[in-house]
Amino acid sequence: MVRYGQYCPVAKAAEVLGDRWTLLLARELLQGAEGFNELERGLPGISRSVLAQRLRTLERRGIVQRAEPRGYHLTDAGRDLAGVIDKLGEWGATWAFGDPLPDELDPDLVMGWIARHTAKRPETRTVIQFDCRAPKRRYWLVLEPGDVSVCREAPGFDTDVLVEADVQQLYGLYFGRTTLRDPAIAVRGAPRGEVDSWFAWSKYAPALRV
Amino acid sequence: MVRYGQYCPVAKAAEVLGDRWTLLLARELLQGAEGFNELERGLPGISRSVLAQRLRTLERRGIVQRAEPRGYHLTDAGRDLAGVIDKLGEWGATWAFGDPLPDELDPDLVMGWIARHTAKRPETRTVIQFDCRAPKRRYWLVLEPGDVSVCREAPGFDTDVLVEADVQQLYGLYFGRTTLRDPAIAVRGAPRGEVDSWFAWSKYAPALRV
DNA sequence: CAGTATCCTCGAGGATACTG
């Protein structure tokens, strides 16, 4: 719990948001994550006790509200953090977003982001299989009329579209540094341009200096 | 040095700015503070070694540039933090700016802020004396055509205008919660309205919920 | 699924004194 003891709006905001992980936790909540385990998955490296402590502090400070019987939601104050996190992300994309270190690329994480930014809501269930070549992983994105989910296990439905890429290429797609038109990414089952249009990718892509 | 290990613009920005004191240090630099001791005075409670370490880190990351023979300046990346700090301050003013705790009111600090936000640049030297009643302090704001400075010792020039207020009232002025028209604040030597117009007060005043 | 309890480590940073 950071304390600066200055009666200044910047200092007070920094006291609320300045604990380690709190800004990223706000990002997760703004993206719509609600469950404890879901939040933990979005913050690899956080310990469960730290996550619980941060959530308690944010609740006490009126940023987060617990729902019954489970789940966390942002209050008005919490939703208003969108502007702060956006500016932060734009600044980061512009000035602090060099090439990734190898251990910064996490296929689980980027697949979660891609799933959250899927724009397509098909009329009938559509299954997009993502084969990550390196590291070797397989995901199924199941698009239903009102829902999108990622599975690590075969969902039991036929795959409609198959995408094959390295984890770097998945990040490249998400941050707009490449597109599904890149022949190094394999796409089967639907035209590349059509599949590309199903995803919104990251809002920070425009700020990126490629 | 915070490390999250996520290739995400928000996470990378939080790695640069997430160390304790770094956001407030950015605020000071954006306000135009340049010297080591000047920065230290604006951050009561920081230790000299932590300040030195933070400045070194920001320099290494391309946010701060050292000037010869002394002084710290923001780079383009550093100046671009203005948008982040502004959003943070607006959020803090709106959602985290309750009544001050008694130990959060520091007359030295608020006098420094007031001095930085003095708009008037008179044609001849003008001396405004601020008598803080509680805690008992005395300051002289010396306005010259090209410069404003605060002294804790009598500057040797005649006082043109005298302002008498408590430290709470000085903060009230700075954050737009009161004005020099408040009769509880004494003003001698010039009309209240005129003196009030010499100061810009804080940019976060509009976001304040009084 | 959603946490809490307990123990222990280690590193951030405070205090103090010093230098060019």
Next chain:
DNA sequence: CAGTATCCTCGAGGATACTG
């Protein structure tokens, strides 16, 4: 004015195992 060097403390949080 602008720092650095040294020593030491204490608390954040990791690891692990547990519960409703």
